[in-house]
Amino acid sequence: MQVLDGGFCSNCFNHVQTPVVELDAAWDGPVVDVDGTQVSVDDLRLCATCVRSAAEVLDVSPESLTQARNEAEAARLELERWQKHAQALERLLADRPEVLPKVEKTGRKKA
Numbered sequence: 001m002q003v004l005d006g007g008f009c010s011n012c013f014n015h016v017q018t019p020v021v022e023l024d025a026a027w028d029g030p031v032v033d034v035d036g037t038q039v040s041v042d043d044l045r046l047c048a049t050c051v052r053s054a055a056e057v058l059d060v061s062p063e064s065l066t067q068a069r070n071e072a073e074a075a076r077l078e079l080e081r082w083q084k085h086a087q088a089l090e091r092l093l094a095d096r097p098e099v100l101p102k103v104e105k106t107g108r109k110k111a
């Protein structure tokens with residue numbers, strides 16, 4: 001899959017000068033007229049407008065992407081706070097003046 005500088009869209013059949021996504025798939029499309037030349041549309045390519053429309057149908061709008069990024073950033077910050085808290089607890093335990101008794105780990109009994 002790659003982005004081309006322009007070309008035919010297999011969905012709207014417009015020849016655009018804006019980015020077109022080449023989906024690396026053969027497609028039995030129509031023959032269209034380009035400045036008097038008949039051109040067969042045999043590759044599945046979608047213009048940015050059609051890709052955007054498809055993304056909105058799938059609820060992948062710019063707003064939903066922004067919301068997902070914000071949620072991911074909030075989760076990352078929350079993780080960072082808990083990691084700092086855990087590190088602070090580890091330092092407190094390491095600096096404890098009395099030695100803690102060793103606790104033998106028994107683990108789960110095997111079935």
Ligand SMILES: [Zn+2]
Pocket residue numbers: 009010011012013014046047048049050051
């Ligand atoms: Zn299109």
